[in-house]
Amino acid sequence: MEFNNSIVWFRRELRFVDNAALDKACLCSKTIVPVFIFDTKILSTLVDKQDKRVYFIFESLKEMEEELKTYGKSLVVRIGDPTVEIPKLAQEFKADCVFTSNDYENYSIQRDYKVKTKLKDLNIQFISVKDQVIFEGTEVVKQNNLPYVVYTPYKNEWLKKAHENDFNCYSFDFKKFINKENIHTVPFSWKLTEVGFSPATLWLATGRKGALEKIKQFISKINDYSENRDYFSNNDTSNLSVHLRFGTISIREAFRFAFQYKSKGAEIWINELIWREFYKMILSEFPHVESMPFKKDLKDIPWENNEEFFEKWTKGQTGFPIVDAAMRHLNETGWMHNRLRMIVASFLTKDLLIDYRKGEQYFAEKLLDYDLSSNNGGWQWSASTGCDAQPYFRVFNPESQSLKFDPEGKFIRKLCPELSHLDNKNIHTPYKVTWNLFSHHKNSGDLSYPKPIVEHDQQRLKAIAMFKKS
Known part of the structure; x- marks a missing residue:
């Protein structure tokens, strides 16, 4: 299936490299419109107007915008309710499809269902793909097809199931992005105050550059990670949790990095990445944990x-x-x-x-x-x-x-x-x-x-x- 115009809705994957939704969109679309929505439903719940997360997102988006500018392209940024803004943008750009990545929180699932329903009424497709994890939902299950509820057997089955193809890097093509002069919409000011927030003080660099910097620093620590990780005064951890959370690097990239090292430290770090997958599976398969005990x-x-x-x-x-x-x-x-x-x-x-x-x-x-x-x-x-x-x-x-x-x-x-x-x-x-x-x-x-x-x-x-x- 081929589309003339497609929107790629960036959310928890603030990068172009190794982006599953972007790869899929590039494969079957003539033109791509990159979009980010500052979700006012989420922002309105944040009391601190110097919220570090909002500032991290903003600075990471700025880095993406600077990279696009070198190719004569631009991000389309809106502030509002995504269930309103995405259908509106899809009509504005005469899009045939909206691509994005799967999310597993109750709010996100309900939001995406509303967006998909509205787009369907407009005869526009909505395609969401796996990107945050290597295995999601029921892809790793017990022999009786029920989800695991204890980490160690889940990890063992995860490792058994994993194949090198699961960690392949996705590709993309900047040439397919819409040219800046063809974006006939009110441009974003790139001022954080427009979002209703102020700059914050961060202890780490933002964006993909910041993520690559942390990976580089972790090279000298990963082999000794098993011995040193718990001594918090030395801070010998990877410090990549923020970058994984906002997708300035992909989970596949993190695993590919770790697989280069055949040490106990690398093995322990890989196990921790699988813990992340385990908890996402639990949230997906047992959504009641958001509000009450798993037990x-x-x-x-x-x-x-x-x-x-x-x-x-x-x-x-x-x-x-x-x-x-x-x-x-x-x-x-x-x-x-x-x-x-x-x-x-x-x-x-x-x-x-x-x-x-x-x-x-x-x-x-x-x-x-x-x-x-x-x-x-x-x-x-x-x-x-x-x-x-x-x-x-x-x-x-x-x-x-x-x-x-x-x-x-x-x-x-x-x-x-x-x-x-x-x-x-x-x-x-x-x-x-x-x-x-x-x-x-x-x-x-x-x-x-x-x-x-x-x-x-x-x-x-x-x-x-x-x-x-x-």
């Missing part, structure tokens, strides 16, 4: 939900240095190391006895690499309500985690300067220091640090008892 029998856990505790957790004022340092880092940068995510999530649910959904929502507001499926999967794993072979009595000990993965307290000192004068042992447990000597120490200035808001060992027992009742 439905745990929907009535009697969470205590102490609001004062929750507020102190969000601000990094719990009296547990590793938790507080992690939360302060999240608030400042919009990013958190994976080991720290597990520590603070376990602390909120198992120490403070607060519903995981409150933490999940807070991360959704703050994380630059926020992805619903991974965020939900991680929180439910920590809260023992999700897909996990381990029972509910797994409770992270903040002190031992801190001693093991930040032994010299480097990360804590950086984020909790009021603790910087303590030695490598006491910095993990400042409440064991004589308080008068601590709070009036010359290096702490006017700063003070709170005493622990709970007693870990007691709360651990309460958490276990709480789950037993459920």
Whole structure:
């Protein structure tokens, strides 16, 4: 089938290279119109008008626009409801088809259904293709054709099923893009204020250039990744989660990169990429996880939900240095190391006895690499309500985690300067220091640090008892 004019709707794939929807459109279209919609339904829910994610998207789109300009082309950018804007643009450009990539969140599925229905009424086709993952939905299933609900057997089957063709790079042709002079529509100003937001401070470079820079930096770290990944003060992770989230690199590209290395570190990183696929499959096949526990029998856990505790957790004022340092880092940068995510999530649910959904929502507001499926999967794993072979009595000990993965307290000192004068042992447990000597120490200035808001060992027992009742 061949189309005269096709729209390629960019969403979670802010790149031209290795883009499945763009490849398919190029194969069967004479002319392509590249489109991005700033979705006001999503933007209206963002309270912070310096949202780091919006700024990352904006800067990445600018890079795409600059690349197109070198070929005499341009992006068509609109601000509004995609269910209105896409059909309108399809008519405006006399498009025969709209191409895009599959999305697995409930909102996205409903949005795409509305767009498809409206386009059908206009006799315009809507084609959505797999791009975010190697395997989606029921492509990896058990022998009885039911989806996996535990990661390890899913991973084993995933690896068994994977073939080198699944990681091939998709192609495209800039010559097929509509020429800029043929775009007779109100041009986008390329001012973030037009979207209703202001520039933010980011800790990493945006766009495809930023993604390639991170891959280059990871080359020297990947082989030792298995030994070093959990030591958050060194930051020996790939830092590619943001780029995978917004598609400035493709998931196929990430796997192709990893397959070059025959080391334990590369194997572990590949396993983590498969975790990402596992959680997307869970979201797709068990959509109830968006609002309730995967394990439905745990929907009535009697969470205590102490609001004062929750507020102190969000601000990094719990009296547990590793938790507080992690939360302060999240608030400042919009990013958190994976080991720290597990520590603070376990602390909120198992120490403070607060519903995981409150933490999940807070991360959704703050994380630059926020992805619903991974965020939900991680929180439910920590809260023992999700897909996990381990029972509910797994409770992270903040002190031992801190001693093991930040032994010299480097990360804590950086984020909790009021603790910087303590030695490598006491910095993990400042409440064991004589308080008068601590709070009036010359290096702490006017700063003070709170005493622990709970007693870990007691709360651990309460958490276990709480789950037993459920």
